[in-house]
Amino acid sequence: MSTTRSLDALRLTKPELAVFVSGVASMGLEILAGRMIAPQFGSSIYTWGSIIGVFLAALSYGYHRGGKQAATRATNGRMARVFLLTAAYVAGLIFMGDLLLRATIGFPLPSRFASLPAIILLFGPPTYFLGYISPYAAELSSKEGIGEASGHVYMLGTVGSIVGAFATTYFLIPSLGIDQIALVFGVISVATAIALVGPRLNKDQIIVNGFVALLLVAAAGSGAAGISVEGRVVYETQTPYQELQVVDLGDTRTLYLDGQRHSAMDLEDPQRHVFGYTRYFHLPLLMTDDVDRVLFVGGGGFTGPKRFAHDYNVTVDVAEIDPEVIRVSKEYFGVEESAKLNIYNEGGRQFLRDTNETYDLIVLDAYRKDKVPFELTTEEFMELANDRLSDDGVLFANLISAPSGPASQFYRAEYKTISQVYPQVYSFPTSGGAVVQNIEVIATKNETRLTEEQLLARNEKRDIGIGLASEIRTYQEPPRTEDVPLLRDDRAPVDALLDPMVGQRYVLEETNETASSDVSTVRVAG
Structure with missing residues (x-):
């Protein structure tokens, strides 16, 4: 009853x-x-x-x-x-x-x-x-x-x-x-x-x-x-973190995250750099010697990790928080784990906090135009990354912002924050003008600042498998930072800093690499 x-x-x-x-x-x-x-x-x-x-x-x-x-x-x-x-x-x-x-x-x-x-x-x-x-x-x-x-x-x-x-x-x-x-x-x-x-x-x-x-x-x-204006949709899903699409257009396969281009692969030449900003990943090899272990925070289509594992005698670790991104990279972008390429399904900060490894290069590739994990932007995080770098280690941050003007606030705040931890910080915008673009920020522990001419000379002398003269010539002097905040764990207004970029066109450079590594670029909207 x-x-x-x-x-x-x-x-x-x-x-x-x-x-x-x-x-x-x-x-x-x-x-x-x-x-x-x-x-x-x-x-x-x-x-x-x-x-x-x-x-x-x-x-x-x-x-x-x-x-x-x-x-x-x-x-x-x-x-x-x-x-x-x-x-x-x-x-x-x-x-x-x-x-x-x-x-x-x-x-x-x-x-x-x-x-x-x-x-x-x-x-x-x-x-x-x-x-x-x-x-x-x-x-x-x-x-x-x-x-x-x-x-x-x-x-x-x-x-x-x-x-x-x-x-x-x-x-x-x-x-x-x-x-x-x-x-x-x-x-x-x-x-x-x-x-x-x-x-x-x-x-x-x-x-x-x-x-x-x-x-x-x-x-x-x-x-x-299965058709979009960008090409043929090969695969799409909603992950725990974002909307994900794999789109083929001609011989190019592109990974879209929340509707934005993130990574691309040439189906006929998988090792080719399709997007120009990924060529800058190699610049730190001109700023330090004996790079043996590299960490990429953020995987995407794994363009950088694949190229480093293929070209150099290095061990590459990748910390990628989204398990579906890892699965898709293996199925659609030819990523294979090996003794030289290790993939960890963890957030970048958690991985750095827990690891006992020391890295010669840390690449931060987890930023987007409209979505930036603030915990990877702060002074405390930069100090953590500094602790995991070797004595002559290099930090590389792939930012999306503008080099000047109202839309430059995030770039300049991040530059200011990184400068609190590292003696020398360099900037390399990937496209001309004050448009929203990829800006590569490189920080070193070395007190001596390298000039553009010194980097060009090293590019001529060192054989790193890729010519970077055009990338080096985008060298930019330090920006003004007095009107932007220092980003800290207790106050990192990243959304407010990104806000001026809303509605602005994101310019993403594509490359046409040749066998001699000379590059021409074409602007496309990201």
């Missing part, structure tokens, strides 16, 4: 089911919004703050409108219609989300607010619809008294949000693409609508539910064509 009562207590009524599912769907869509918005607007604190604010505002307005109507209009059938409207809008997101996203880029807003129109357009309406559910369910609740009914609804909605957050974060995003995840929430909404008006559906209900379900399936099918 007690077991039967317990089961009855766990069984949800139709209004309770509606509240629970609305919590699952609203929180799941909120997390999904971050993945859809990030490729165009980045995943800074401003983007996430805008997402949270829009979802709360849309839900609040839905609560308000639903509450005013609940006394006269609250029925299971009306809640079913709300879920069908939500599912239909989700179908539209699957089918036209990318087009709508790109259409909102041109709004004349300050950079930190640039993502707001896209978030409102894509996710405001379905979240508003879901806001109707809680007041309707409270009105239909079997609980005695307004207080008990309201509390019960809040509890179920919150539990649903918890389930939606964990399920989306730990199961859906690592396993499915964006369109597939949206399809899951659309199907759940249709299933809930059927449950609310079941078990017997009339002819009109069958037609409407069937039409919305068909709309979802058609949208999901059309969104999986």
Whole structure:
């Protein structure tokens, strides 16, 4: 008897089911919004703050409108219609989300607010619809008294949000693409609508539910064509950390992370440097002697690690935090672990903290235009890296910023921070002008500063397997740093420093290497 009562207590009524599912769907869509918005607007604190604010505002307005109507209009059938409207809008997101996203880029807003129109357009309406559910369910609740009914609804909605957050974060995003995840929430909404008006559906209900379900399936099918404006999509997924795509265009295979080019490989000549900035990885070999062990923090397509392991008698360790990036690099970019190339699935700071190895060169290649792990930028981290370097070791940081102007704040703050730890710091912008680009910052423990002429002379004398004269000629004098902050663990406003780059074109140089290692470059938008 007690077991039967317990089961009855766990069984949800139709209004309770509606509240629970609305919590699952609203929180799941909120997390999904971050993945859809990030490729165009980045995943800074401003983007996430805008997402949270829009979802709360849309839900609040839905609560308000639903509450005013609940006394006269609250029925299971009306809640079913709300879920069908939500599912239909989700179908539209699957089918036209990318087009709508790109259409909102041109709004004349300050950079930190640039993502707001896209978030409102894509996710405001379905979240508003879901806001109707809680007041309707409270009105239909079997609980005695307004207080008990309201509390019960809040509890179920919150539990649903918890389930939606964990399920989306730990199961859906690592396993499915964006369109597939949206399809899951659309199907759940249709299933809930059927449950609310079941078990017997009339002819009109069958037609409407069937039409919305068909709309979802058609949208999901059309969104999986495998073609993008960048080329043919060979593979794509949502990892625990980012959206990942492998795209082939001609003989070039490119790794995209959150919609931005990260690494590229020539399918006909896998050892060739496709992007010009990876040639700069070899510059430290002109600044120090006897490089025996190298650490790359950040793997991506493993262009640098592969080339070092292939060209030199060195041991290369790579610390890459994203396990899917490691798997994809092995399957699609020809990466093979060996006695000379070791890959560790760890964050860079954790790896440096735990390792007992001493390195002659540490390459920081984990920065992006819009997403920079602040824990790899601070003075404390630079001191940790310094402790893991040999006496004549070199630190190399591949930054994305501008060498001057408003968009240079991150570069200049990082230069200032690195200069607090290392006696000499050098800068090598990879493209002309004040555009957003890769800027290679190299720091040494040597007190004596090398000039551009000395580096050119070393390039002539030393055989390091690659000619770097054109790279050396991008040598830049130290920037002004008095107006930018020193980055520390207790205050590293990286998002604010990156903010001026939002909406600016990222110029990425491609190379045409020849057998003699002479290089011509072409600018492309990153």
